[in-house]
Amino acid sequence: MKRNIIFLFLICFMIVFSSCSQKPEKISKSIVVYTSLYPLAEFTKWIIPEAQVESVMPQGVDPHNFEPSLKDIQKLYRANMIVYLGNTDIDRWIDKIKDELTQKGVKVVRLQDSIQFKKYSSGNEIDPHIWLDPILTAEIIKVIKNAATEITPEKKDLYEKNFSIYETKLKELDNSYRQGLSNCSLKDVIITHEFLNYLSSRYGFTSYFIVHEPEQEPSLKRIKKLKDLMKQSSIEYIVSEPEGERIAKALSEETAAKILTFNTLHRADTQHRLDYFQIMNENLKTLKTALKCH
Known part of the structure; x- marks a missing residue:
């Protein structure tokens, strides 16, 4: 208000x-x-x-x-x-x-x-x-x-x-995305907040988020649900935007899963000065690792 x-x-x-x-x-x-x-x-x-x-x-x-x-x-x-x-x-x-x-x-x-x-x-x-x-x-x-x-x-x-x-x-x-994500062992990926709806719909995988928005706190119920999914599907990675590392760690510490970085382009890349296409290709590598693509 x-x-x-x-x-x-x-x-x-x-x-x-x-x-x-x-x-x-x-x-x-x-x-x-x-x-x-x-x-x-x-x-x-x-x-x-x-x-x-x-x-x-x-x-x-x-x-x-x-x-x-x-x-x-x-x-x-x-x-x-x-x-x-x-x-x-x-x-x-x-x-x-x-x-x-x-x-x-x-x-x-x-x-x-x-x-x-x-x-x-x-x-x-x-x-x-x-x-x-x-x-x-x-x-x-x-x-x-x-x-x-x-x-x-x-x-x-x-x-x-x-x-x-x-x-x-x-x-x-x-x-590149269609080819890179066409032969993957997994169809599910764990992410920190809900930012992959468009990509997952376009390229045929499902994303499960820890929290809806970055500022939220993950619930114990949500953590348990994702832990069960990761164990059932042999998911070994959590995909996190840079500002979501704290959220990713909450689940990583419970599962020993590794955290992979995904650039949501919310902000300019002032550190590495990569352009849109370079960033998106780096993001593709991240998704290929998380989904165990060949």
């Missing part, structure tokens, strides 16, 4: 602020784009390399717990284009101001309006992790390409060319 009150205050302030100010000046030499999180910024740069692209979410912040500041909201009103997921726990706050942004001349790209999202295993909450699916990522960059073309139609050929290049690379990545 407190979080909603604070956010509504910020929205009201911005509406008054924007109504009393001039329409923000757009930079003519390049498109200014803000995205709700890192992977969407990466994808936007593929299509519009000359754009000034920035993720609103600061580096190192868990996107599930991000709360925008007044400064973050103000940024959006100065953009040419905004790219975000939609009604998810990561960036649904943009839904509350999208009409106001549109009225101010900002091109608002809400991916959920163009792409079919899945729901989490329980409840009606939308699973945001579509960027981990190469086929859905191709759909994302198509939406971005079309939006960019509306803003600068004179660059349509460039955007089409860039889209074609990355669509081909994404198809190659999809093929």
